[in-house]
Amino acid sequence: MPKPSDLLQGTLDLLILKTLAREPAHGWAISKRIQLLSGDVLSVGQGSLYPALYRLEHQGWITAEWKDSDLGRAAKVYALTREGRRQLDRELKTWQRLSSAVQLLLDNA
Amino acid sequence: MRFVRIVIHRWRSLLRSSRGEREMRDELGLHLEHLTREYMAAGMSETEARRAARRDFGPIEPIKEQCRDARRIGLAQDTAKDVAYAGRLLIKSPGFTLAAILSLALGIGANAAIFSLVDAVLLRTMPSVHEPTRLVEVSRDGGRALSYAAFEAIRDRTSVFSGVLLTSGGRFAASLDVSGRSGGEVHLSPVSAEYFTVLGVTPVLGRALDARDMAPSNTAVISHALWERVFNGDPNVLGTQMRVGRRDYTVVGVAPRAFSGVLTGHRIDLWMPITWFDDHYLRNSGANMFRTIARVRAGVSRDQVRANVDVIAAQITNQWHLEKSLRLDVGDASGGLTVVRRQFSGALWILMGVVALLLLIATVNVANLLLARAGARRREMAVRLSIGASRWRLLRQLLTESAVLGAIGGAIGVALAPTAAASLVRFLSAAMGTMELSTDINPRVLMFTLVVLLIAVVLFGLAPALAATRLDLTSLMKGGPAGDGGRGTRARLDRVLVAVQVAISCVLLAGALLFSRSLLTLMHVDAGFRPEHVVLLSVGLDPARSRTPVDRVRAYDRVVDRLSHVPGVESVGYSSERLFGGGTWTEPIVTPRFNPAPGQDRDAVLLVVSPGFFEALGTRLVRGRPFDVHDDERSEAVAVINEAAARYFFARTDAVGDILQIGDGDVRRLRVAGVVQDAKYRTLREPAPRMVYLPALQMPDSAAAPNLAIRTTAEPDTIADALWNEARREVPDLRWRGATTQRKLIDGTIAPDRMLAQLSGVVGATALLLVCVGLYGLTAYEASRRRREIGVRLALGAQRAHIVRNIVGRSLLLVTAGLVAGVGGAAAFARALEGVLFGVKSSDLVTLAGAPVVLLTIAALAAYLPARRAARLNPIVTLRAD
Structure with missing residues (x-):
């Protein structure tokens, strides 16, 4: 399993927010979706996923609700809040600025 | 949202x-x-x-x-958990907990107590006074009282004060009667017309005293407390007649509840016009017995005040043709008159420093106890670190334990502080008459204590916590014996801490020794008279009954005669001022043989006395004769001088028969009848001043309100009332101005020294005790750590005595290191104290050698006990245990 440190600090928040922007999901689903949508390139270990979820909830960007899940057990389902959506926009802009800057550097260096 | x-x-x-x-x-x-x-x-x-x-x-x-x-969710919740956990742990080891809490309670309590006194005496401002910080006291050089004339000069010439007031230097006791009903003893203070306006105190009922009351009138303002106590808060009290002493007064106003006058610690019940004093005292510019408080105009700087007061002092010097130029002091009067503060501020700040050091020792003690526990808890810490607790988390928990200890110790300390402070007030009372100082824990004292406590908790908690959580996990988990950290931080740190403790207590012990030696020297100073068994009765005569000044003196002489026949009375005399009473009358002296250079001091202290005075006080006659009944208004004017005056003005001790003159203006020529030994006058510290004694019958004006000195064989305290009653039988209109003993007056002047000696003694002993506990603990801990090694040595045939020597030696090495630093600190401390000490040099060998010797002896004992126990271990048992 790739080490969580492979992900840039702060990128994980972006990925989680982006994933939840589509639809609410529980922890397992979030990690699966990130893995799937990145074509198995990105993998988020539970060791960083759950603390990140707790942190985002603490910040008020996502909320959680216990719902019945596919395994017949209650699952904690996270959803994006309105502030979370705004935060996602901000993080996206930051990311795009950063990645285009990096790309620029790689092209011209 | x-x-x-x-x-x-x-x-x-x-x-x-x-x-x-x-x-x-x-x-x-x-x-x-x-x-x-x-x-x-x-x-x-x-x-x-x-x-x-x-x-x-x-x-x-x-x-x-x-x-x-x-x-x-961490902080608050974890803290609650930590507190509960800490509580359980502390209960589990009651010995440790008790030692730590006691150490802290002692240190914090001492600091809170001394600070509440500092607060009451030095920091608190007068209640219900308008802008107290703009009030200053103007006094003569060194904070001494000044005369009515000086007050008038300051009041009329100043450009920096918006108002200047005059008040009696102390308070006077009198009996109070309201329409035949006794109101008990009250304390009164005569004040000038400006008193209430300058202070900005508005009566809650009626009016303040003002200019119209000063053309002698019998009006008075009463305190709120008196109003409630005697008049039951009657709103129609204004205009009521009351008998104060032997005179009738009319109530014109009631002061606000919180206002108790300007004499720090001495409540006033009655304020009356300054004309309560006989006119003589107000006219005599040598009667330095009043206090002056002035209100600084808004926007005027301290420098401007200083400059203006200097100018006034120079003007007075010129106008009055003073030989020695007058110097005026300006002191902050926001808390009232500066007398108490001047006398005690030095001692109080020193004590503050001393108890701070004590707290430091206590803190170090707790730190050491915590370190020892940290050693025992290495396993617990290691386990928690390895299952994922962060170091910060553990630190927080250890600090919480310290905080719990601190909170309990601090709470006990604060609870004890008022009692301790109240007993400190007794020291002040011995000097200044009964003091009513509130030493309750007020917000400022509480704030101070909290800050001190916080610093202490961080000091004693942080280092051990850091040491406890800095662990080499691998080696510990591999199963090294718990608590056997080898030469880790703990081993070094606690040894250093004990050395620091030894050093500080060496300083404290040296301080205690210095102060007690200084006090002992003071107490054995030859005062030049015998103060034991002398009752002092201050009396006066009702001015309403017209008598010539000479008749008044003759009335006092009849009282003296009557009292000298009372059983138990050895001799009786009187004087215009009491020795060590604070009042001084000085005049320049001229003699034919004495040609002073311009500006050279030619003052002497004048004291008007009765013939029996020298015998009553026990001052020895050196040459010539004392006064007798024939030195009256018709015979030649004579004087008795002391040896210091004889040497200074006549350049020899045998001045009998020589002529001296008092003052420049209306010159009084006197023939020296006798020379007496030097007697201390104001304090035991200063040498006896030059004294010129004058017979009362030849200076009747100055003997208007004398102080009877009665030497008795009985206990002075018990006989005063009987003497007073006897005196009243001889002269029924005699007025009571107060009673005390000569011993008490002298003790009053050395009260700060006594306070320092006794309190620093207590602190020194406590420090010694704490060091012993610390050293005992350390030695016991080290011995237990070396249990295996000792066991092996014993098994191999080592002598027990050798092992004891070895363990004790290691501990004494520390003590010696601490003492080296301590002696240096003690020497520096002693130098800083030089101004406070009397007759003891700062390089005093007894002290600088005594403190380390005492410490070393006691330390050896504290180390010997655990060492002996360690050496008695049965090696077989010890080795088998591993």
Whole structure:
């Protein structure tokens, strides 16, 4: 399993927010979706996923609700809040600025 | 919206933490379940899949810990848990807890007590006074009282004060009667017309005293307390007649509840016009017995005040043709008159420093106890660190334990402080007459104590906590014996701490020795008279009955005669001022043989006395004769001088028969009838001043209100009332101005020295005790750590005595190191104290050698006991235990 440190600090928040922007999901689903949508390139270990979820909830960007899940057990389902959506926009802009800057550097260096 | 959600979320996570924990477990469990399913879907059996999932998932506790951190429900909740945990731990080791809490309670209590006194005497401002910080006291050089004429000069010439007031230098006791009903003893203070306006105190009822009351009138303002106590708060009290002493007064006003006058610690019940004093005292510019407070105009700087007061002093010097130029002091009077503050501020600040050092020792003691415990808890810390607790988390828990200790110790200390402070007020009372100082714990004292406590907790808590959590996990977990950290931080730090303790207590002990030696020297100073068994009765005569001044003196002489026949009375005399009473009348002296250079001091202290005065006080006659009944208004004017005056003005001790003159203007020529030995006049510290004694019958004006000095064989305290009654039988209109003993007056002048000696003695002994506890603990700990080694040595045939020597030696090495620093500190401390000490040099060998010797002796004992116990161990038992 790739080490969580492979992900840039702060990128994980972006990925989680982006994933939840589509639809609410529980922890397992979030990690699966990130893995799937990145074509198995990105993998988020539970060791960083759950603390990140707790942190985002603490910040008020996502909320959680216990719902019945596919395994017949209650699952904690996270959803994006309105502030979370705004935060996602901000993080996206930051990311795009950063990645285009990096790309620029790689092209011209 | 977001804010509200965050608050709700955080609040919930705080309140329902157990639910939060359960949810966290469920959530992570579900994840694990998914992982297991995935492996099963890939074809594993359920058991295999479960195992694989677990392996994949990794340790669950660190994740939980991180989640908790992320939610940051941490602080408050963990703290509550830590406090409960700390409480359980402390209860489990009562010996440690008791020692730590006692040390702290002692240190904090001492600091709170001394500070509440500092607050009451030095910091507090007068209540119900308008802008007290703009008030200053103008006094003669060195904070001495001044005369009515000087007050008038300052009041009329100043450009920097918006007002200047005059008040009696002390308060006077008198009996109070209201329409035949006794109101008990009251304390009164005569004041000038400006008193209430300058202070900005408005009576709650009636009016303040003002200019119209000063053309002698019998009006008075009463205190709120007196109004309630004697008049039951009667709103129609104005105009009521009351008998104060032997004179009638009319109530014209009631002062505000909180206002108790300007004499720090001495409540005033009655304020009356300054004309309460006989006119003689107001006219005589040598009668330095009043105090002056002035209100500085807004916007005027201290420098401007200083400059203006200097100018006034120079003007007075010129106008009055003073030989020695007058110097005026300006002191802050926001808390009232500066007398008490001047006398005690030095001693109080020194004590503040001393108790701060004591607290430091106590703090070090607790730190050492904590270090020892940290050693014993290495395993616990190691286990918690390895299962994922962060170091910060452990630190926080250890600091919480320290805080709990601090809180309990501090609370006990603060609870004890008022009692301790009240007993300190007794020292002040011995000097200044009964003091009513409120030493309750007020917000400022509490604030100070809290800050001190906080510093202490950080000091004693932090180092041991850091040491306890800095662990080499691997070696510990490998199973080295718990607590055997070898030469770790703990081993070094606690040794250093004990050395520091020894050094500080060496300083404190040296201070205590210096102060007691200084006090002893003071107490054995030859005062030039015998103060024991002398009762002092201050009396006056009703001015309403017209008598010539000489008749008044003859009335006093009849009282003297009557009293000298009372059983138990050896001799009786009187004087215009009491020795060590604070009042001084000085005049320039001219003699034919004495040609002073311009500006050279030619003052002498004048004292008007009765013939029996020298015998009553026990001042020895050196040459010539004392006064006798024939030195009256018709015979030749004579004087008795002391040896200091004889040497200074006549350049020889045998001045009998020589002529001296008093003053420049209306010159009085006197023939020296006798020379008496030098007697101290104001303090024991200064040498006796030059004295010129004058017979009362030849200076009747100055003997208007004399102080009877009665030498008795009985206990002075018990006989005063009987003497007073006897005196009243001889002269029925005799007025009571107060009674005391000569011993008390002298003791009053050395009260700060006594306070310093006794308190620093207590502090020194406490410091010694704390050091012993610390050293005992350290030695016992080291001995227990070396148990195996000692066992092996004993098994191999080592002498027990040798082992004891070895252990004690290691401890004494520390003590010696501490003492080297301590002696240096003590020497510096002693130099700083030079101004306070009397007759003891700062390089005093007895002290600088005595303190270390005492410490070393006691330290050897404290180290010997645990060493002996360690050497008595049965080697077989010790070795088998491992």
